[in-house]
Every structure is written in C-alpha cells, then in structure tokens.
Amino acid sequence: MMAYLGLMATAFVAATLLPAQSEALLAYLVVQAEHPVVLLVVFATIGNVAGSVVNWALGRGIERFRNRRWFPVSEAGLNQASRWYGKYGRWSLLASWVPIIGDPITVVAGVLREPLASFLIFVTIAKFARYCVIAALASNAF
Numbered sequence: 001m002m003a004y005l006g007l008m009a010t011a012f013v014a015a016t017l018l019p020a021q022s023e024a025l026l027a028y029l030v031v032q033a034e035h036p037v038v039l040l041v042v043f044a045t046i047g048n049v050a051g052s053v054v055n056w057a058l059g060r061g062i063e064r065f066r067n068r069r070w071f072p073v074s075e076a077g078l079n080q081a082s083r084w085y086g087k088y089g090r091w092s093l094l095a096s097w098v099p100i101i102g103d104p105i106t107v108v109a110g111v112l113r114e115p116l117a118s119f120l121i122f123v124t125i126a127k128f129a130r131y132c133v134i135a136a137l138a139s140n141a142f
Contacts, residue, residue: 003035008047015051015103015127022048026131027138037139041131048127049120052096052106056119059110077104082111090114093122097130 007029011022026044030037058065065071066078081104085092093109096102109119 003029004039004043007040008043011044011047012051015048015106016054023130023134026134030135030138037135041128041135044131045124045128048131049124052103052123052127053116053120055103055106056110056114056116059107060113062107062111077101078107081105081108085109085112090118090122093119094126096123097126102126 007022007025010020010025014020014022022044026040029035029040058071077100081101084095084101085105085108090109092105093114096105106119106123
C-alpha cells in the first residue's frame with residue numbers, strides 16, 4: 001500500500017507547487033512488477049488530478065495569490081496558457097499533461113471559471129492517458 005500512496009503523493013506534488021517526477025516513479029514501480037499496473041496508473045492519476053484541482057482552485061482566486069513567490073505559474077506561462085485556453089477552450093485541458101504549459105492551463109481554467117465537473121473529466125482523461133502510455137512503455141522497456 002505504501003507504494004501506491006507514495007506514487008499518489010508524488011503525482012500530486014508533480015501537478016502543484018514543487019517539482020517531482022511521478023513519471024519516473026511510475027516507470028520504476030512498473031519495472032519492479034510487484035504491483036498491478038492498473039492500480040499504479042489509477043493511483044498516479046488520482047494524485048495528479050488532485051494536484052490539478054489545487055491549481056484550478058488557485059486560478060479561481062488568482063488575484064489574491066498571483067504575485068506570491070510560491071505561486072506555481074510564472075506570468076509568461078500564465079499568459080501563454082491563457083492564449084491557448086482562449087483558442088481551444090476546455091478542450092485545451094486535454095493538454096494538461098504537457099510539460100511547461102500543462103499546469104498553467106489548469107490554473108487558467110480556474111481563472112476563466114471552467115466548471116469543476118468538466119474540468120475533472122478533461123483533466124482525468126489527459127492524465128490517465130499519459131500514465132497509461134508511461135506504464136506501457138515501462139512494461140516493455142526491460
């Protein structure tokens with residue numbers, strides 16, 4: 001159970017304020033073959049989506065936190081994500097797994113008042129698909 005909780009915590013942190021490598025941990029656990037891959041993917045997805053919800057919530061109250069040193073998104077990243085979100089709307093949340101722009105997109109979704117239900121659907125699809133690909137690659141790597 002500790003492996004699942006550790007993976008979920010790492011995935012959560014990876015989607016929020018601190019840098020973390022949930023992909024590397026997932027790949028390692030898959031290669032170890034001590035846990036069902038499906039459960040590893042599910043726990044990683046839950047953690048990462050939960051972290052994205054934190055970003056969404058920060059976006060909802062961004063004016064209070066935008067200039068704080070600990071805020072997870074730079075002004076440039078936020079502007080780029082805003083343009084992306086403006087162009088593609090909620091469909092841009094399918095790119096929430098992409099490094100550099102993914103986390104800002106989840107913040108912008110909160111700023112632009114994306115409903116939590118649709119946010120969860122799109123982000124969960126994106127994060128789950130990414131972890132499935134990583135798990136598949138890791139299971140065939142060795």
